[in-house]
Amino acid sequence: MQPIATKHNGQSGIAAHRLSQEQCQNNFTDKHPALGSHSAQVEAERCYYCFDAPCTEACPTGIDVPGFIRMISSHNPTGAANLILSENIMGGTCSRVCPVETLCEQSCVRNTDEDRPVTIGLLQRYATDDAISRGDSFFKRVSESGRTVGVVGAGPAGLACAHRLALLGHEVTVYEAREKPGGLNEYGLAAYKMTADFAQKEIEYITAVGGIKMQYGIKVGQDVTFEELRNNHDALFIGVGLAQANTLEIENGDCTGVENAVEYIEALRQSEDLSSLPIGQRVVVIGGGMTAIDIASQARLLGAEEVTIVYRRGQEQMKASLKEQEFAQTIGVQIRHWAQPKALKCEDNRLTGIVFSTTAEEEGGAGTEFELPADMVFKAIGQSFVSFESDGLIFNTEQGRLAVDDQRQTSIPGVWAGGDCIAGGDDLAVIAVQDGKIAAQSIHQFLTARHN
Amino acid sequence: MIDLTSDFIGIRSPNPFWLASAPPTDKAYNVNRAYEAGWGGVVWKTLGEDGAPIVNVSGPRYGALHGKDRNVIGFNNIELITDRPLKLNLEEITQVKKDWPDRGLVVSLMVPCNEEAWKAILLRVEDTGADGVELNFGCPHGMSERGMGAAVGQVPEYVQMVTEWCKTHSSLPVIVKLTPNISDIKQPARAAKQGGADAVSLINTINSVMSVDLETLSISPTIGGKGTHGGYCGPAVKPIALHMVSDIARDSECEGLPISAIGGVSNWRDAVDFIALGASNVQVCTAAMTHGFRIVDDMIDGMSRFLESKGMSSVDELIGRAVPTLTDWQYLNLNYVVKAEINQTLCTQCGRCHIACEDTSHQAISVSGNGQKRYEIKEEECVGCNLCFSVCPVEGCITMRELENEVDKRTGERVTGDYRNWTQHPNNPMRSE
Ligand SMILES: Cc1cc2nc3c(=O)[nH]c(=O)nc-3n(C[C@H](O)[C@H](O)[C@H](O)COP(=O)(O)OP(=O)(O)OC[C@H]3O[C@@H](n4cnc5c(N)ncnc54)[C@H](O)[C@@H]3O)c2cc1C
Numbered sequence: 001m002q003p004i005a006t007k008h009n010g011q012s013g014i015a016a017h018r019l020s021q022e023q024c025q026n027n028f029t030d031k032h033p034a035l036g037s038h039s040a041q042v043e044a045e046r047c048y049y050c051f052d053a054p055c056t057e058a059c060p061t062g063i064d065v066p067g068f069i070r071m072i073s074s075h076n077p078t079g080a081a082n083l084i085l086s087e088n089i090m091g092g093t094c095s096r097v098c099p100v101e102t103l104c105e106q107s108c109v110r111n112t113d114e115d116r117p118v119t120i121g122l123l124q125r126y127a128t129d130d131a132i133s134r135g136d137s138f139f140k141r142v143s144e145s146g147r148t149v150g151v152v153g154a155g156p157a158g159l160a161c162a163h164r165l166a167l168l169g170h171e172v173t174v175y176e177a178r179e180k181p182g183g184l185n186e187y188g189l190a191a192y193k194m195t196a197d198f199a200q201k202e203i204e205y206i207t208a209v210g211g212i213k214m215q216y217g218i219k220v221g222q223d224v225t226f227e228e229l230r231n232n233h234d235a236l237f238i239g240v241g242l243a244q245a246n247t248l249e250i251e252n253g254d255c256t257g258v259e260n261a262v263e264y265i266e267a268l269r270q271s272e273d274l275s276s277l278p279i280g281q282r283v284v285v286i287g288g289g290m291t292a293i294d295i296a297s298q299a300r301l302l303g304a305e306e307v308t309i310v311y312r313r314g315q316e317q318m319k320a321s322l323k324e325q326e327f328a329q330t331i332g333v334q335i336r337h338w339a340q341p342k343a344l345k346c347e348d349n350r351l352t353g354i355v356f357s358t359t360a361e362e363e364g365g366a367g368t369e370f371e372l373p374a375d376m377v378f379k380a381i382g383q384s385f386v387s388f389e390s391d392g393l394i395f396n397t398e399q400g401r402l403a404v405d406d407q408r409q410t411s412i413p414g415v416w417a418g419g420d421c422i423a424g425g426d427d428l429a430v431i432a433v434q435d436g437k438i439a440a441q442s443i444h445q446f447l448t449a450r451h452n
Numbered sequence: 453m454i455d456l457t458s459d460f461i462g463i464r465s466p467n468p469f470w471l472a473s474a475p476p477t478d479k480a481y482n483v484n485r486a487y488e489a490g491w492g493g494v495v496w497k498t499l500g501e502d503g504a505p506i507v508n509v510s511g512p513r514y515g516a517l518h519g520k521d522r523n524v525i526g527f528n529n530i531e532l533i534t535d536r537p538l539k540l541n542l543e544e545i546t547q548v549k550k551d552w553p554d555r556g557l558v559v560s561l562m563v564p565c566n567e568e569a570w571k572a573i574l575l576r577v578e579d580t581g582a583d584g585v586e587l588n589f590g591c592p593h594g595m596s597e598r599g600m601g602a603a604v605g606q607v608p609e610y611v612q613m614v615t616e617w618c619k620t621h622s623s624l625p626v627i628v629k630l631t632p633n634i635s636d637i638k639q640p641a642r643a644a645k646q647g648g649a650d651a652v653s654l655i656n657t658i659n660s661v662m663s664v665d666l667e668t669l670s671i672s673p674t675i676g677g678k679g680t681h682g683g684y685c686g687p688a689v690k691p692i693a694l695h696m697v698s699d700i701a702r703d704s705e706c707e708g709l710p711i712s713a714i715g716g717v718s719n720w721r722d723a724v725d726f727i728a729l730g731a732s733n734v735q736v737c738t739a740a741m742t743h744g745f746r747i748v749d750d751m752i753d754g755m756s757r758f759l760e761s762k763g764m765s766s767v768d769e770l771i772g773r774a775v776p777t778l779t780d781w782q783y784l785n786l787n788y789v790v791k792a793e794i795n796q797t798l799c800t801q802c803g804r805c806h807i808a809c810e811d812t813s814h815q816a817i818s819v820s821g822n823g824q825k826r827y828e829i830k831e832e833e834c835v836g837c838n839l840c841f842s843v844c845p846v847e848g849c850i851t852m853r854e855l856e857n858e859v860d861k862r863t864g865e866r867v868t869g870d871y872r873n874w875t876q877h878p879n880n881p882m883r884s885e
């Protein structure tokens with residue numbers, strides 16, 4: 001990894017331009033750069049081509065990992081890309097953002113004999129990057145079925161569902177509240193994982209198959225009612241993700257310097273000049289998931305001098321993988337465990353520090369207080385699902401999210417859902433893709449059974 | 453995707469990838485699985501005479517030469533022909549052919565060297581509906597001691613004689629499988645053609661001894677303390693097989709004789725090599741035995757994309773494409789000069805090129821600097837031999853540059869681009885001019 005630019009004589013408080021534009025650009029280059037063809041060959045040779053491979057089982061989308069790696073080693077990366085994308089149309093994004101260390105790579109048998117898995121994620125990226133940038137078309141739509149499906153939300157779940165449905169011959173309309181597609185691929189994932197506008201390039205590749213109409217700036221429940229969509233389509237898929245950031249009930253919660261991590265990342269992902277983003281000198285992040293790690297790391301890369309994550313439980317309970325934690329630590333993020341915020345300290349309505357109290361498992365017991373000086377604090381304590389004003393329709397929910405069966409069908413007939421907005425799975429891009437794929441297959445069955 | 457359909461001496465198969473006669477094709481169970489996986493055809497494990505079946509050893513049959521990563525590079529076996537009853541094999545063959553009419557099914561045969569024995573088995577095979585027979589004149593161990601296999605294949609007269617018997621007593625296409633344990637492969641190939649063979653297949657396995665156990669100082673693997681030579685195959689034998697296949701492909705006396713290539717085929721690239729050097733299809737044994745039948749996916753996908761990238765629409769267009777580029781040493785252009793070039797940006801200063809050249813070749817790579825080293829080609833010494841290129845671990849770091857209209861610093865002669873081979877060379881006392 002390239003060393004990152006830092007500066008320690010910066011201004012106190014929240015300020016833009018802590019680093020120059022160029023330093024910022026360098027800090028945000030690809031943090032896990034693509035393999036060259038020689039390294040890909042060498043790495044592919046390491047694959048044992050296991051039978052009933054544990055990596056394939058560990059992949060939520062069931063990619064034939066040994067199969068595609070064998071194709072790479074026989075100099076057929078295009079065939080490899082075809083194999084990957086047939087199971088996971090967002091194989092490009094997943095190769096960049098999947099927590100492979102807890103999925104395919106964790107299960108690699110190489111871990112047992114030499115403590116280093118085959119770098120499946122990087123090999124997947126090697127195979128898919130070229131195919132996507134060339135626009136290799138592996139997929140053809142079957143003849144039009146005359147059925148139409150509405151997809152709500154253009155995140156990974158919605159797009160994967162739309163793509164599969166389009167292949168099966170259906171006419172798909174995607175309704176997206178924002179002006180751009182991609183969901184968290186475009187607005188949430190760490191900028192240093194999704195460089196060079198990859199999210200949009202991948203979506204262009206996906207929609208090039210035809211049969212997918214994109215409608216931006218349409219918020220379902222507001223600009224069009226759910227009932228109208230139901231009347232206009234033969235089936236619906238909901239992939240709206242988690243629209244609302246959880247709030248932290250704390251005194252002074254509205255003083256300057258208190259930020260919502262997801263909103264900040266959204267702005268960061270859309271920024272043309274990263275150095276112009278105002279960032280604190282001393283930043284504290286509250287939370288222990290991917291969002292917490294990502295905002296902490298990116299705050300550091302923007303030039304924050306001190307960044308500390310404080311999590312109320314231990315390292316093992318953190319939802320962000322060990323590798324993600326290590327990455328953050330490598331670039332200078334501190335991680336403290338077993339403490340939760342108690343009060344925000346403000347002067348002239350500007351944040352100056354945070355008082356924490358230790359939680360039960362900490363040695364010495366709960367309740368010990370300490371204070372961290374801070375001019376900026378990010379709340380990264382999760383997001384929640386917001387249901388539609390759905391004209392009297394009541395969806396069954398579990399844990400505040402949509403309840404679905406194993407085919408991803410909701411309690412309302414003709415309506416499927418997947419991705420972060422359903423109960424059950426981990427909130428990961430790869431799982432959203434699989435949900436979309438399964439739902440599409442089930443919708444297809446529903447549409448064809450009804451009309452023959 | 454390009455249609456890979458193959459027609460080999462009238463035997464049609466959806467692709468040119470067949471399994472060679474060996475354990476993968478020993479019984480219906482395996483062959484059904486192979487077809488399900490997508491293999492275009494199989495050559496059934498060699499059948500012998502009716503009567504008490506063959507007995508195999510119950511100790512290790514296989515030995516392997518491993519790469520550093522435990523990849524099997526070379527593989528050796530002492531297995532004999534099928535040890536299952538003839539009747540059972542024939543019944544299974546009949547059923548399998550019925551169930552898979554679109555795939556190739558050839559039956560390999562090896563019986564004692566008399567006409568009646570061959571006639572008897574051929575008639576029974578014909579009843580199965582199989583597409584053809586392959587005569588196993590290649591097995592180098594066990595069977596050859598009994599006057600069969602390589603013992604026949606090493607004597608061109610026998611090859612011709614048995615082939616003639618088979619053409620007389622069967623209407624099926626006859627493929628003659630050749631042993632590589634012979635000094636000139638063209639001889640048995642010509643004999644097969646003389647005898648009326650429809651095609652030859654090669655290579656069978658090469659005589660080999662795997663290793664010695666350094667603890668016990670006995671041959672390894674051992675069958676209760678003793679071992680014997682076995683047949684060698686797998687990726688290590690591919691260059692030998694390629695030579696033999698291409699030797700037949702460019703032999704004028706063998707012109708028109710179709711070749712089914714065998715020996716170290718592991719992926720589609722290997723298949724391209726063989727087909728470009730004159731084979732019409734390929735057979736696979738070791739790669740399937742070490743990785744399972746699913747490797748055919750990559751072979752089909754890779755071959756199809758390759759043909760497409762070359763603007764070809766069928767495998768047939770590839771057959772023999774590289775044959776004209778093969779010639780005898782005496783016709784190589786002695787005026788063609790290359791010099792090694794080291795790309796200093798890519799060089800990791802490992803020094804392997806230097807020590808190889810310095811110790812064992814032409815002292816043409818200098819080293820300078822202490823700490824950060826620099827390796828440079830001495831063009832006045834470099835003969836363009838390719839050793840440094842071969843040992844350099846960094847792809848693309850060392851390249852061979854062709855001299856064009858410039859003075860070769862080693863010989864002091866200008867490279868003009870004129871062609872001059874050994875038959876025309878002044879140093880050759882027998883030169884033609
Ligand atoms: C900061 C952060 C970092 C992450 N990092 C990773 C990572 O490294 N690896 C990983 O695998 N996962 C990561 N995730 C999780 C991953 O991004 C999500 O699991 C995934 O995006 C979920 O996909 P989705 O399609 O369900 O929802 P989303 O990606 O959230 O997409 C939902 C879409 O629906 C639209 N929408 C919402 N409501 C409506 C409506 N009413 N009408 C119309 N459109 C609507 C939204 O605008 C959005 O485009 C991260 C998440 C966050 C927040």
Ligand SMILES: Cc1cc2nc3c(=O)[nH]c(=O)nc-3n(C[C@H](O)[C@H](O)[C@H](O)COP(=O)(O)O)c2cc1C
Binds near residue numbers: 472629655684735
């Ligand atoms: C275990 C084993 C058994 C074999 N048995 C036969 C056989 O019965 N008949 C035959 O013609 N060839 C036999 N062969 C040779 C193969 O068909 C093939 O010619 C050889 O292995 C080279 O191909 P490969 O490098 O793909 O393995 C056998 C090979 C092996 C490894």
